[in-house]
Amino acid sequence: MLVSYIDKLQLTDFRSFAQQDIIFDSKQTLILGQNGRGKTNILEAISLLSIGKSFRGKTLSECVRMGAQVAHIVAQSVVDSEEEKISAHIVATQNNLGQRSSVRYERNGVKKQKKSVVGIIKSVVFRPEDLEIITGSPSTKRDFLDEVLIQVSPVYLTALREYERALKHRNKLILQLRDGLVTRRDFFFWDELLVKHGDLITRERARFIHFLNTAVVFPVKAQVTYDHSIMSEERLHQYATAEVAAGRTLVGPHKDSLSVRMQLSSPLGGEEVERSTTEGVKEIESQQDLQDVSLYGSRGQQRMAVLWLKVAQLQFIEAQTKQTPILLLDDIFSELDEHNRELIFSLFDNHQVIMTSAEEMRMLPPKITDGLLVNL
The missing domain is CATH 1.20.1050.90 (RecF/RecN/SMC, N-terminal domain)
Known part of the structure; x- marks a missing residue:
């Protein structure tokens, strides 16, 4: 099985972030912050590189920070021991019909078509909204x-x-x-x-x-x-x-x-x-x-x-x-009972796990506080 993980994510004018760099552990990272700090935006950016669209189901022009014209997502990743630099640049434009967007993709600094970039970083997202x-x-x-x-x-x-x-x-x-x-x-x-x-x-x-x-x-x-x-x-x-x-x-x-x-x-x-x-x-x-x-x-x-x-x-x-997908868990543990939590924990082995939470550390299950901690 090919092992994949993300080392670093750079966001520029993406959602609420003017500039944000996030370093990830290859095994487990927990992103903590109060609601509105942009935790979900980080997972959204990673997922966008995987599937070419936002899991929020909105137009990509909404991913561009207010007042900016272009949002940049750059992920430094490793797939089967090979370094991969995957980028998406979302351009928002305005016309008579409202806001529109286009996306330019790059792989290791070379411009590529969407189909050549999407899916290099594979991910599975767990969100409370998945109930839909x-x-x-x-x-x-x-x-x-x-x-x-x-x-x-x-x-x-x-x-x-x-x-x-x-x-x-x-x-x-x-x-x-x-x-x-x-x-x-x-x-x-x-x-x-x-x-x-x-x-x-x-x-x-x-x-x-x-x-x-x-x-x-x-x-x-x-x-x-x-x-x-x-x-x-x-x-x-x-x-x-x-x-x-x-x-x-x-x-x-x-x-x-x-x-x-x-x-x-x-x-x-x-x-x-x-x-x-x-x-x-x-x-x-x-x-x-x-x-x-x-x-x-x-x-x-x-x-x-x-x-x-x-x-x-x-x-x-x-x-x-x-290839092993990256697991993206967006503040889901408060929604799950102990049995369902254990099912999620059983997936942690052999996958990079990136989690978010708005809860205090003392309120979280010990299993999810074992890795790298990122405070927003």
């Missing part, structure tokens, strides 16, 4: 799938970018079609792009879901149901009239969602049934002892489901890339 993966909107659940797959597959990143570009153009065409300004022949090029890249996105997502349902090592039994919207010429034709009324494309991976079913009580001895996955692989599941955790799970059980998904993300990245 279970209880939130389908878009939040799709973001989780993308966050995983972007780090293991440059092809997926390219397909996702091209799909989103084609979708945007096609939706504009739908509105123009409704106004009589274009015909269906103008859709041909964009339809082909959507079908091509949409198929790859669906297959890659299904591959991760299959891993979730068959290969994850975790103390609680769980399964994911992948509610995928297939993109094809036939389905586009099927929804042609409805999409004009709606003013947008109604089928494709941008409509995907997922749900998690978990063993919420002792097994009921339910009958095992066989079903086919998207990949055509037969799986055995017991339907009676697995329930939709978003509907029937307690808050604690929903947090357990989030942990299962995050552990799955960690194990999938390691299985696909043979």
